Amino acid sequence: MTGKLLTLPAVKELLARAGAAPRRSLGQNFVVDPNTVRRIARLAGVGAGDRVVEIGAGLGSLTLALAETGAEVVAVETDGRLVPLLQEVTSHLAGATAGTTATEVADGKAGDPIGPLSVVHADARRMDWGALLCGTGWHLVANLPYNIATSLVLTVLDDVPAVTQMLVMCQKEAAQRLAAAPGGGTYGAVSVRVATHADAELAGAVPATVFYPRPDVESALVRITRRAPGMKPVLRSEIDRLVGTAFAHRRQMLRRTLRSALDDVDATLASAGIDPTDRPEQLGLAQWTRLAEVSLVAQTQG
Numbered sequence: 001m002t003g004k005l006l007t008l009p010a011v012k013e014l015l016a017r018a019g020a021a022p023r024r025s026l027g028q029n030f031v032v033d034p035n036t037v038r039r040i041a042r043l044a045g046v047g048a049g050d051r052v053v054e055i056g057a058g059l060g061s062l063t064l065a066l067a068e069t070g071a072e073v074v075a076v077e078t079d080g081r082l083v084p085l086l087q088e089v090t091s092h093l094a095g096a097t098a099g100t101t102a103t104e105v106a107d108g109k110a111g112d113p114i115g116p117l118s119v120v121h122a123d124a125r126r127m128d129w130g131a132l133l134c135g136t137g138w139h140l141v142a143n144l145p146y147n148i149a150t151s152l153v154l155t156v157l158d159d160v161p162a163v164t165q166m167l168v169m170c171q172k173e174a175a176q177r178l179a180a181a182p183g184g185g186t187y188g189a190v191s192v193r194v195a196t197h198a199d200a201e202l203a204g205a206v207p208a209t210v211f212y213p214r215p216d217v218e219s220a221l222v223r224i225t226r227r228a229p230g231m232k233p234v235l236r237s238e239i240d241r242l243v244g245t246a247f248a249h250r251r252q253m254l255r256r257t258l259r260s261a262l263d264d265v266d267a268t269l270a271s272a273g274i275d276p277t278d279r280p281e282q283l284g285l286a287q288w289t290r291l292a293e294v295s296l297v298a299q300t301q302g
Contacts, residue, residue, distance in 0.1 A: 003040070003070075004031075004064075005037060005061065005064050005065060005132050006031075006032060006034070006059060006060065006061045006064065007032055007033075007034065008032040008034075008091070008212055011032050011059055011061070011212055012210075012212070014085050014088075014089070015059075015085075015103035018081060018082075018084070018085055019235045020081045020082065020085075022212070022213055023079065024064035024143060026078065026079055026301055027056075027144075027145025027146050027147050027148070027217045028058065028079070028145070029108055029143075029211040029212070029213060029214075030059055030061055030211065031061045031062060031143055031210055031211060032061065032210060032211065033209075033210035034065070036064045036206065036210045037061050037064070037065035037234075038065050038068070039204075040062060040065065040094075040141065040167065040169065040221065041065040041066050041068065041069050041206065043203050043221060043223070044066070044139060044141045044165075044167040045139075045165075045167075046066065046069050046071040046100075046139050046141065047069045047070050047071060048069070048070035048071065048138075049070075049071075050069075050071040050072070050139055050159075051071065051072050051074075051133075051135075051137065051138050051139065052066050052071045052072065052074070052138070052139045052140070052141055053072045053073075053074045053132070053133060053138055053140050053141075053163070054066060054073060054075045054076065054078065054141055054142055055073070055076050055124045055140065055142040055144060055152065056075055056077065056078070056124070056142055056143055056145055057075035057076060057077045057086055057119070057145060057166060058075070058077060058079075058082055058086070058143070059082060059085050059086060059089060060075070060085075060089035060090050061143075062141070062142075062143055063075045063086070063089070063090060063117065063158055064089065064090065066141060067090070067093055067117050068114055070116075071139070072116055072117070072128055073116065073117045073118075073133065074117075074118050074120060074133075075090070075117060075118070075119050075120065076120045076122055076124055076127070077121060077122075077131040078121070078122065078123040078124070078249070079119070079120070080121060082122045083119065083237040085235050086119055087119055087122050090117050090119065093116045093117045107295060120132065122243050123150065124148075124152060125151075125155070126193065129156075129159065129160045129162070129299045130160075130162075133160070133162040133163070134162075135149045135162065135163065136161070136162050136243055137162075137164055138162045138163045138164065138165075139163070139164075139165045139166070139167070140156060140163045140165070140167075140168070140176070141166070141167050141168070142166075142167075142168050142169065143169045144168050144169065144170045145259055146170060146171040146174065146176070146215075146217065149168065149170035149171065149174050150170075150174050150177070150178065150190055153166065153178060153194070153224065154169060154190070154194070157193070157194065157196075157197040157198060157224075157226070158253075161226075161229070162227070164220075164225070164226045165223075165224070166223070166224040166225075167203060167221060167223050167224075167227070168221070168222055168224070169206055169219055169220070169221050170219065170220070170222070171217050171218070171219060171220075172205070172218040172219060173186070174219040175189055175219075175222040176202070176220065177190045177199050178190060178191065178192070178194050178224070178225075179194075179200040179201050179202050179222050181284075182281060182282060182283060182284040183281060183282060184281070185281075187281045188247050188250065188280075188281070189240075189243045189244050189246075189247040192239065192243045192285060192288055193240060193243070194224065195285040196236050196239055196240075196285065197226055197227065197231075197236075198224045198225055198226045199224070199225045199227065199229055200222055200223065200224045200225075201222070201223050202220060202221070202222055202223075203220075203221040203222060203223040204220065204221045205218065205219070205220050205221075206218075206219040206220060206221060207219075214217040228245070231289075234296065235289065235292055235293065235296065237295075238292040239288050239289060239292045241259055241261065242258065242262075242288065242291060242292055242295065243258060243280070243288060246261075247256060247280045247281075250279065250280050250281060251279065252279065253276060253277045253278065253279060254269060254274065254275075254276055254277075254278050254279065254280065254283075255269065255276035257276065257280065261295075262295060262298075263272065263298065265296075268291070268294055268295060268298060269291070271294045272287070272290045272291040272293075273287075273290065274279055274287055274290075274291060
């Protein structure tokens with residue numbers, strides 16, 4: 001079963017032959033519509049000469065569409081039952097590996113793809129990204145399990161500078177939070193954390209009908225483009241601290257919600273040019289940055 005994009009009958013046949021069923025604990029919902037995976041590859045904007053890491057490759061539905069663009073692909077899959085099937089589905093791609101293990105990644109034995117595609121058996125939440133991705137300018141494209149999508153995106157932004165572009169599919173509500181602008185109900189601490197690193201935007205909806213099994217939630221695509229480094233880690237850390245405290249009680253005024261985080265909350269907010277009666281969702285990145293700067297200065301003078 002090689003050379004074609006996967007459809008529902010093909011996915012069911014592969015799983016049946018392996019005696020495997022989708023695991024809810026791993027958030028396994030396989031895309032079974034060729035038009036959808038080609039659309040995702042197109043929206044990712046990848047092609048010949050680009051390097052892509054795909055997280056949660058599963059049976060290879062999206063993997064094949066990404067390879068079809070001419071990009072080099074590193075397909076990461078955590079489920080050991082699916083890795084042999086993923087290898088089979090992609091075996092027609094010259095240079096596809098026999099399946100690098102998580103140990104080999106940690107030992108630095110999994111760098112650039114040997115050919116157009118390499119398969120890595122590893123948990124993206126624990127693997128050594130630095131050993132896996134050599135160089136910079138990587139694209140991350142993935143159908144992310146709903147239960148890890150937000151945390152994985154934030155981890156990549158915080159710790160994997162080699163990835164400069166992301167196009168991820170996740171639960172609609174999570175996608176909205178990742179890309180939210182100030183003032184809306186979905187804007188929160190996650191939105192600000194993303195904004196300290198990158199620009200994010202919704203890239204389209206994905207209907208539940210293209211998945212097997214069909215999920216009970218709606219899905220969406222979010223595009224994340226890392227900006228050039230500029231913000232110092234200490235400033236980003238202070239923004240995260242203030243934002244985390246403020247959004248823990250998002251309906252309250254900043255004067256109240258930041259009382260535990262700032263020694264003189266009214267004076268600090270005034271120095272930053274922020275109305276103490278504002279609520280957390282009213283502040284954009286520039287305001288959070290200014291507040292963090294004032295807070296850091298106050299700490300050094302205290």
